[in-house]
Amino acid sequence: MNICFIMYPWEAIDPENDTSLALIKECAKRGHGVAMCTPANLTIRDSVTNAFCKVIGRMDKVPSSLKAFYNKAKLRDEMLPLAGFDAIFFRANPPLDPIMLNFLDSVKDDVFIVNSLQGMREANNKLYTAAFGDAHSNIIPNTHVSKNKDYLIQQIKDSKADKMILKPLNGFGGSGVILIEKSAMSNINSLLDFYINSGDGNTNYVILQDYIEGADQGDVRILLLNGEPVGAMRRIPGSDDHRSNVSAGGSIAKHSLSKAEKALCKQIGPKLVKDGLYFVGIDVIGGKLVEVNVMSPGGITYINKVYKSKVKVEERVIDFLESKVLDQLQAFDRRARLRKTVEDA
Ligand SMILES: Nc1ncnc2c1ncn2[C@@H]1O[C@H](COP(=O)(O)OP(=O)(O)O)[C@@H](O)[C@H]1O
Numbered sequence: 001m002n003i004c005f006i007m008y009p010w011e012a013i014d015p016e017n018d019t020s021l022a023l024i025k026e027c028a029k030r031g032h033g034v035a036m037c038t039p040a041n042l043t044i045r046d047s048v049t050n051a052f053c054k055v056i057g058r059m060d061k062v063p064s065s066l067k068a069f070y071n072k073a074k075l076r077d078e079m080l081p082l083a084g085f086d087a088i089f090f091r092a093n094p095p096l097d098p099i100m101l102n103f104l105d106s107v108k109d110d111v112f113i114v115n116s117l118q119g120m121r122e123a124n125n126k127l128y129t130a131a132f133g134d135a136h137s138n139i140i141p142n143t144h145v146s147k148n149k150d151y152l153i154q155q156i157k158d159s160k161a162d163k164m165i166l167k168p169l170n171g172f173g174g175s176g177v178i179l180i181e182k183s184a185m186s187n188i189n190s191l192l193d194f195y196i197n198s199g200d201g202n203t204n205y206v207i208l209q210d211y212i213e214g215a216d217q218g219d220v221r222i223l224l225l226n227g228e229p230v231g232a233m234r235r236i237p238g239s240d241d242h243r244s245n246v247s248a249g250g251s252i253a254k255h256s257l258s259k260a261e262k263a264l265c266k267q268i269g270p271k272l273v274k275d276g277l278y279f280v281g282i283d284v285i286g287g288k289l290v291e292v293n294v295m296s297p298g299g300i301t302y303i304n305k306v307y308k309s310k311v312k313v314e315e316r317v318i319d320f321l322e323s324k325v326l327d328q329l330q331a332f333d334r335r336a337r338l339r340k341t342v343e344d345a
């Protein structure tokens, strides 16, 4: 099978901890062809969607360590048609480029894409969870999303809690996630102006969310494959930060899913599968869903490390990819045979 990873550049990979690299290595280990490109590398050539790819040369023996694999990999440049791949694994960071999705629309019936384009369109930012239809805050913390500064300030004032979380709709890695304390509101006007008006001349939505008590003890990252949990870890914030993201200084520990977390996965799993969100990472605090990461969920390497797992998460992900591709190839085959029967009649 041949897989194209649409992702951040190879040079931006952290060779010790990168989840995309773990998935790529697993593909290479199984003898699959792997190519990579960035979203900006998609190109129409003679009316066919292509990509300027970096193709990983086949290795006789794939090293077991991620870093050794990264260092040994030999990349060559090729322009390749996307419809010639069996699968596309999308692993780029937010924000999602809608034009890039239009390129992929042209191949979505030919190639199995993780996550589905429809799913990524729906869930590429934090509005996916904010608009979960959970008016009683059973699943997600009470949330407001708006560009209206006066409305947001009023919500902070009206809130019974003495602190709230403010974050941009499009961030990742903890960037821009701040704790607002009701007792210190002198900066809020300026902050909201900055959050709403910074950027390319367009205004931005801001999320205001109830602070979930216990967040200082960390959050839980759960990886879900085809709607089922396949790995989990606890992320504990550093001593001088309220955010648990590893990129914001959080550390990692083992975590067995609580009853509430298992129930949450059961509740949201079917929707994720229906939306074509086959491989996602959810962030959970106190049993409440804070975020569904669908574009480039990380955590595989950390989960493998803390569990010293025999079955590695990336093996399960690539097993799933292989089975989906097989299903699709069999469906193509069947259709070709049926068409032939009709043609020959
Ligand atoms: N409502 C909340 N209550 C408490 N802590 C939160 C809340 N929302 C976010 N955080 C903290 O900030 C981190 C990053 O927030 P998240 O919404 O997951 O955005 P990002 O996309 O940047 O990871 C979380 O992992 C958590 O530690």
Ligand SMILES: [Mg+2]
Binding pocket: 173, 174, 245, 283, 291
């Ligand atoms: Mg997060």
